[in-house]
Amino acid sequence: MIVVPGPASTTLGESVAKEFGVDVVKVEFKIFPDGESYIRFTRNVEGEDVVIVQSTYPPQDTHLIQLFLMIDNARKLKSRNIVAVSPYLAYARQDKVFRPYEVVSVKTILKIFEGLGLNFLITVDIHDSGVFEDVGFKCLNLSAVKLLAEYFQNNFNLERPVAFAPDEKAVKMVKDVVNIYGWDSGWFKKERDRVTGEISMKCEGVFDVRDRDAVIFDDIISTGGTTATAAKMLKSMGAKRVYSACVHPLLVNGAYEKIIKSGVEKIVATDTIPRNVSLISVKQLIVEALKSLNL
Numbered sequence: 001m002i003v004v005p006g007p008a009s010t011t012l013g014e015s016v017a018k019e020f021g022v023d024v025v026k027v028e029f030k031i032f033p034d035g036e037s038y039i040r041f042t043r044n045v046e047g048e049d050v051v052i053v054q055s056t057y058p059p060q061d062t063h064l065i066q067l068f069l070m071i072d073n074a075r076k077l078k079s080r081n082i083v084a085v086s087p088y089l090a091y092a093r094q095d096k097v098f099r100p101y102e103v104v105s106v107k108t109i110l111k112i113f114e115g116l117g118l119n120f121l122i123t124v125d126i127h128d129s130g131v132f133e134d135v136g137f138k139c140l141n142l143s144a145v146k147l148l149a150e151y152f153q154n155n156f157n158l159e160r161p162v163a164f165a166p167d168e169k170a171v172k173m174v175k176d177v178v179n180i181y182g183w184d185s186g187w188f189k190k191e192r193d194r195v196t197g198e199i200s201m202k203c204e205g206v207f208d209v210r211d212r213d214a215v216i217f218d219d220i221i222s223t224g225g226t227t228a229t230a231a232k233m234l235k236s237m238g239a240k241r242v243y244s245a246c247v248h249p250l251l252v253n254g255a256y257e258k259i260i261k262s263g264v265e266k267i268v269a270t271d272t273i274p275r276n277v278s279l280i281s282v283k284q285l286i287v288e289a290l291k292s293l294n295l
């Protein structure tokens, strides 16, 4: 097995290779003046099992094209199995038709992978793993929820913590936290206007956050609207301190400032997207998943 750390995930890719004690194949890359990407492997990969590590955070189109080019290059150079490790898989939120005549973008991405001859895809907390049904290669969806919960359990002196889901999609994450640490839980119901992107949130169920610490769990923070709205509601319900735990910190359009302004003490995220808040590495999850493939 050899590891090819893509331009978007050099550090993560190199640390995965180090863990296995295998060769790193460096990638020569550049962006042409018109925005197109260039990729060259610095050695042959013929006959090898090739693990390409490339997260596809913004600029996601560039990072995706680089990933496609690397997979295609590995296939052209007659590698054996090709594994794409893309801890944050772009376009995963458009996983169904919300309005008539829309494209299901994540399906398009998966079809391209299949066409390129990818053998395995490893990702972390994809928005909905249901999109992997009917895909012609093996997909592993890893969960970083335990790592996030563990970080809060070990590094903060939380007072009677409540794990909070800011929408129905995040309820599964919160249930996992409850199962691991026995925290109490609660959730909101979120509705998003599919045209304007505006969100509204309301309380679901009965729970008491008064004078307690709340941790909002979500897979993605993009503009920060979801977390900030949930934080303000928790504060108005009497929560003592509010924290944010997120797997993929996209943090676009001033999201960090918006969330802190809403009353959140600290944002803790993973390194599926390298940002200042990426305090937890998913490296070990990836290493275990690769071992399970028995390459």
Ligand code: R5P
Pocket: 093, 167, 169, 170, 218, 219, 220, 221, 222, 223, 224, 225, 226, 227
């Ligand atoms: C949506 O279903 C996701 O799970 C996140 O809640 C959403 O992507 C967060 O977006 P934003 O930070 O822009 O509210």
